[in-house]
Amino acid sequence: MRYALALLAAASPALAAVQELWWNLTYVENANPDGLAPRRVIGVNGTWPPPLMDVSQDDLLILHTTNSLDLPATMHHHGMFFNSTSWFDGALGVSQCGIPTGQSFDYIVPINSSGQWGSYWTHAHSNGQYVDGLRTSLVIHPTQEAHQYDEEFTVILGDWYHDEHSVLINQFINIANPGGAEPIPDAALVYFGQNGTYLPPITGRNPDPVTAAVGFNENATLPFQPGKTYRLRIVNTSAFAAFFFWIDGHDMRIIEADGIDTEEYATDIISITVAQRYSVLVTARNDTSANWAIHANMDTVMFDTVPDTLQPNITSSVSYALGAPLTDSGFIDNYHDIADQDLVPVQVIPQLPPATKTFELEVSFDTMDDGTNHAMFNLLTYNTPLVPSVLSQMTLGTNATDQNAYGPYSFVLDHNDIYDIVVKNSDTGKHPFHLHGHKFQLIGRAQDYTSTDPTLNPPLVEGQANPMKRDTVQVPSMNSVTLRIAADNPGVWMFHCHIEWHLEVGLAVLFIEAPIEAQERNAVPQYLIDQCASQNIATSGNAAAHSDPDDLVGLPAGPFPQILGWRPKGIGAMAGCVLTAVIGMLTVTWYALGGHISDAEMEHEERIAAEAKERRGRFLGLAKVFKRS
Known part of the structure; x- marks a missing residue:
């Protein structure tokens, strides 16, 4: 009965209001939001972009999802806790097997029991489908706001590809x-967007007919009224690109990051990496004689090249009066990242006690032994297990606490223990890391984790009064961050780089949290198990589908970093080369010292060669006779 009336409205809170959405995941042809190239995208109910999601803190959200695509699909509600029901988290191969083509899955999002509100987003978490457009914002309104404002808008940023993901991934993971x-x-x-509806294009513009109801880029505008204060919820839905965002002629004050209300923090620019969200307050001007440019510039530092055809800097506008001139101040003097560790949460939560265990994860990329380039934590690239990890956790009984059972890229966390995750980025680029099922305390940063200089690599400070919390953090090159969590949410949770290309080449690990407690709580819905079985995916046992937790025979592994130095085949080849060279040098030396072949010896060798040639000719002629006969 609809999964026990959505687990009795997620264990009640006064039997919360149930918000039900029905999504049919479909292809939409000829979408052209940038006006440069029509392409097929993935939308919802035959339209693109997918509907905005707008709910309240007391709601239980149920997303009824039908997959009309040609590959399995999943949906991930980014930043949601899914208290003890991680099978609704939507990570392919971790929390479910994917919705088969033609089948449906109900995602139950217990917002009412999670204690969450703020700015989030929902996106596909399988087969790169969010690259193809399956992504939208999720706004959760609290019962009482921490800050006062007159109106709010959602600002959706994203990168856009003209080729489909299936083409791009084959070019990317390639020798x-x-x-x-x-x-x-x-x-x-x-x-x-505003109140669950997209804002239309500027009056008089002629946008792409497939997306005619939505204004994009220069066809988009935010209507401001003099003197009002607006909340802008900025969401970066990109697969790769971070953005720098600002509004000419207007000041901004940060009041939220990743669903955490903060004290006001003045800034002239918002640096927002993939999957992050910020809310800012902007007070409108009292002068209506001009409209003002909104800037969203991609951070191209991560790009290997910037093609001549790419316009990385885009503008839209704040409009006060129809037909008023647009004031565009152009570039700012310099870009800078937000020091998110300096943000102060409104709700005071002291730093968790010192960690009982620390996981150090060092980021690296390399050309592997199969010739492709992959990402690694601690020199190990992630591979999807044969059994979704949540099903391993739920079916292994007491063996579920055996870390080996989940594969070499997994860590088991004991219930309610405190853990530090130290991410060290040895790569040359910036990386956004996201932890499913939690908000971590951001308790430490280093500018150079290899340095002995305490100004560059400061020691960890315990007893912080109110450290910042969030679910997605950016780690620049050679920087490190220390993230602290309490293992209070039984389930299986992914930790990964949110650049889609990096996730697909293995920059991920799994945290298997409180396995015994997970088994004692809610049961996995039968339709999830049935959908795995319909795809011939095992639903019990360890990561390799064996009952013995330590038997990982058959588990996908690699590719692995190339082994540098001398190996037997190389040693043999080099020895042969050296021997040939020595013989050649001795021969040259022999001739130089007067060694030669006599005329008689030369004539003898020529006679032997001529006789051999004659014999071969007679033999071949005889063979042709036999063949014709």
Whole structure:
């Protein structure tokens, strides 16, 4: 009965209001939001972009999802806790097997029991489908706001590709791309929403007919009224690109990051990496004689190249009066990242006690032994297990606490223990890391984790009064961050780089949290198990589908870093080369010292060669006779 009335409205809170949405995941032809190239995208109910999601803190959200695509699909509600029901988290191969083509899955999002509100988003978490457009914002309104404002808008940023993901991924993971150059976006997008509805294009503009109801880029505008204060919820839905965002002629004050209300923090620019969200307050001007440019510039530092065809800097506008001139101040003097560790949460939560265990994860990329480029934590690239990890956790009984059972890229967490995750980025680029099922305390940063200089690599400070919390953090090159969590949410949770290309080449690990407690709580819905079985995916046992937790025979592994130095085959080849060279040098030396072949010896060798040639001719002629006969 609809999964026990959605687990009795997620264990009640006064039997919350149930918000039900029905989504049919469909292909939409000829979408052209950037006006440069029509392409097929993935939308919902035959339209694109997918509907905005707008709910309240007391709601239980149920997303009834039908898959009309040609590959299995999943949906991930980014930042949601899914308290003890991680099988609704939507990570392919971790929390479910994917919705088979033609089948449906009900995602139950217990917002009412999670204690969450703020700015989030929902996106596909399988087969790169969010690259193809399956992504939208999720706004959760609290019962009481921490800050006062008159109106709010959602600002959606994203990169855009003209080729489908299936084409791009084959070019990316390829021996012809040993350096691992990521696909460069073809365009950037900015568009707006309010109260669950997209804002239309500027009056008089003629946008793409498929997306005619939505204004994009220069066709998009935010209507401001003098003197009002607006909340802008900025969401980066990109697959690759970070953005720098600002509004000419207007000041901004940060009041939220990743669903955490903060004290006001003045800034002239918002640096927002993939999957992050910020809310800012903007007070409108009292002068209506001009409209003002909104800037969303892609951070191209991560791009191997910036093609001549790419316009990385896009503008839309704040409009006060129809027909008023647009004031565009152009570039700012310099870009800078937000020091998110300096943000102060409104709700005071002291730093968790010192960690009982620390996981150090060092990021690296390399050309592997199969010629492709992959990403690694601690020199190990992630592979999807044969059994979704949540099903391993739920079916292994007491063996579920055996870390080996989940594969070499997994860590088991004991219930309610405190853990530090230290991410060290040895790569040359910035990376956004996201932890499913939790918000971590951001308790430490280092500018150079290899340095002995305490100004560059400061010691960890315990007893912080109110450290910042969030679910997605950016780690620049050679920087490190220390993230602290309490293992209070039984389930299986992924930790990964949110650049889609990096996830697909293995920059991920799994945290298997409180396995015994997970088994004692809710049961996995039968339809999830049935959908795995319909795809011939095992539903019990360890990561390799064996009952013995330590038997990982058959588990996908690799590719692995190339082994440098001398190996037997190379030693043999080099020895042969050296021997040949020595013989050649001795021969040259012999001739130089007067060694030669006499005329008689030369005539003898020529006579032997001529006789051998004559014999071969007679033999071949005889063979042809036999063949014709």
